[in-house]
Every structure is written in structure tokens, then in C-alpha cells.
Amino acid sequence: QKEVEQNSGPLSVPEGAIASLNCTYSDRGSQSFFWYRQYSGKSPELIMSIYSNGDKEDGRFTAQLNKASQYVSLLIRDSQPSDSATYLCAVHGAAGNKLTFGGGTRVLVKP
Amino acid sequence: EAGVAQSPRYKIIEKRQSVAFWCNPISGHATLYWYQQILGQGPKLLIQFQNNGVVDDSQLPKDRFSAERLKGVDSTLKIQPAKLEDSAVYLCASSLYSGNYEQYFGPGTRLTVT
Numbered sequence: 001q002k003e004v005e006q007n008s009g010p011l012s013v014p015e016g017a018i019a020s021l022n023c024t025y026s027d028r029g030s031q032s033f034f035w036y037r038q039y040s041g042k043s044p045e046l047i048m049s050i051y052s053n054g055d056k057e058d059g060r061f062t063a064q065l066n067k068a069s070q071y072v073s074l075l076i077r078d079s080q081p082s083d084s085a086t087y088l089c090a091v092h093g094a095a096g097n098k099l100t101f102g103g104g105t106r107v108l109v110k111p
Numbered sequence: 112e113a114g115v116a117q118s119p120r121y122k123i124i125e126k127r128q129s130v131a132f133w134c135n136p137i138s139g140h141a142t143l144y145w146y147q148q149i150l151g152q153g154p155k156l157l158i159q160f161q162n163n164g165v166v167d168d169s170q171l172p173k174d175r176f177s178a179e180r181l182k183g184v185d186s187t188l189k190i191q192p193a194k195l196e197d198s199a200v201y202l203c204a205s206s207l208y209s210g211n212y213e214q215y216f217g218p219g220t221r222l223t224v225t
Contacts, residue, residue, distance in 0.1 A: 004153075008151075032212050034212065034213070042218070043200075043202055043216040043217060043218050043219045044154065044202070044216050045216070046213055046214065046215065049212075049213055088153050088154075090153075090212075092212045098156050098159060098167050099144075099156065099212050099214065100156075101153030101154050101155070102153050103151070103152055103153050104152075104153055
């Protein structure tokens, strides 16, 4: 079992729709959770961090954390073509005192 | 505020050659990380520095990879000798301190080993 798992996609959504991305992790002791966006050929860019159960909203992005079920999700509302990228879930606490990344979910927003 | 700087951006070498990458973190960031990202995968931590001390190098292939962070600022990652499977993007990231995991990445160095 991978420490941080994501569906590789691609997740295809029409422009204006909600994109829903999921991430599960194996270390029940994990405390900090992050979403990074990575455009093709570019480096990861931090877009959201979440530390406690529940929802956290920032603009069109909402991160949701459920520690009991060991999953974290990212919602992108009113998806735009510029949101087309790979979204990486990263978890601190998985496999020791470091940040562990999932393999990423590729999102394609079609006009 | 300037971001994380890395050089070179691209490097092509033959197997068994050596290569070095340089990173300058965001000013004031005490913690520096080197990651390897193979195409289609998430970044994998190679080494983490807190100031100029190593915090975690458990996934660094020490028979061929080495890294240093002299004076607690700039860092260099070296591969000697390179193998075909080292072809990847090498990312440098920094954060304010070791317990803060909001990491900011540099543009990366794309290494191709032929």
C-alpha cells in the first residue's frame, strides 16, 4: 500500500463545473496536509494547507480533511481551463518526519 | 521577495559522468530540501537540511549522491557517477523552519542521462 494515494486521472471536467480530487493516506498519525498544483514542465506550487478536520476555503479552492477516514480532498469550483494541471497531495507524518507526496491527479478542464 | 533559485535548468550527461546542481533558498528560510521527481510521479525527498545540518537523508543513494549546505544558505547536490535511472527533475525547496511544512519550490533542474 502506498503511503499517499491519488487517482492519476485524467479527471476531465467542463469549464464552470466543480472538480473533485481525493487523496488517502496510510499514517494515522499524520498532522499536516497540503495541495500543490504543478503545470506541465513547471515545479509544484503550494495552493492549500489544512491541519484540522473540516473544510478550509480559499477563493475557488476548498480543502476537506477527515482524519478518521484518512482522506483529504480538494474541490475546485467554477473550473477554468487555466486550472488544467496535475494536483499533488502531500502529507506530513506519513513514513516519518517528512513530507510525502502522492503521485498526483491530472485535471483537464475543457472549454 | 525572491523565490528559490536553481541552476542549471537543464543538463544532459552520459552515464558514469558526474553532475552538480546548485540551490539558493528563499531568504530567511532555515530548512532546505532536495527532491527527485521522475516523470509521472510525485516528488521524492532525497535530503533535508536544517541550517547546515542534515535532518533526513534516508532516501539519498549515498554511494553516488552527495549534498552539502555550507554556511546554512546555498546548497549543492552532486551525482557521481550518474546512471540512466537518475534521469529526472531535481527540485530544491525551502521552508521557514523544520516544523513548518509549507514548502516553496524552485524551478528545478531537468537531468537527462544518456
